Amino acid sequence: MWRVAALVSALWLAGCGASAPADDAAIAADYHNHRSNIEVTADGTVVRLLPDRTSSTGTHEQFIIRLSSQNLTVEIEHNISVGARAPIAEGDRVIVHGEYVWNSKGGLIHFTHHDPQGTHEGGYIEDNGRTYD
DSSP states (O other), rough: OOOHHHHHHHHHHTTTOOOOOOOOHHHHHHHHHOSSEEEEEEEEEEEEEEEEEEEEEEEEEEEEEEEEESSOEEEEEEETTSSOOOOTTTTTTEEEEEEEOOTTTTTTTEOOOTTSSSSSSSOOEEEEEOOOE
């Protein structure tokens, strides 16, 4: 039930142009319980930049963040064929909203951009006061 309330709150905030509050504890719980396909908002510091990756869905900017309030790293995959590249640098503190997918390394967050088809909740990356979606 709390996830439904959090989703309604996030959708309302997004409609107002405000970002959803980060919930790193929920992401850690998703990781420990092997849950996937969950909308999340993470607050973390960029600890590693990865090379872009190209797949059938487009080119993805990739980096790893360490969650601010949890001892967990999460990979971010931001589709720059859909959304604008975020000028991420190691050490940046970012807010990331998207869909969490479990893996044994901490999981990943993707769909960090708007959805041109309108079939999925839009995501974003906030870095240095700017939002990239």
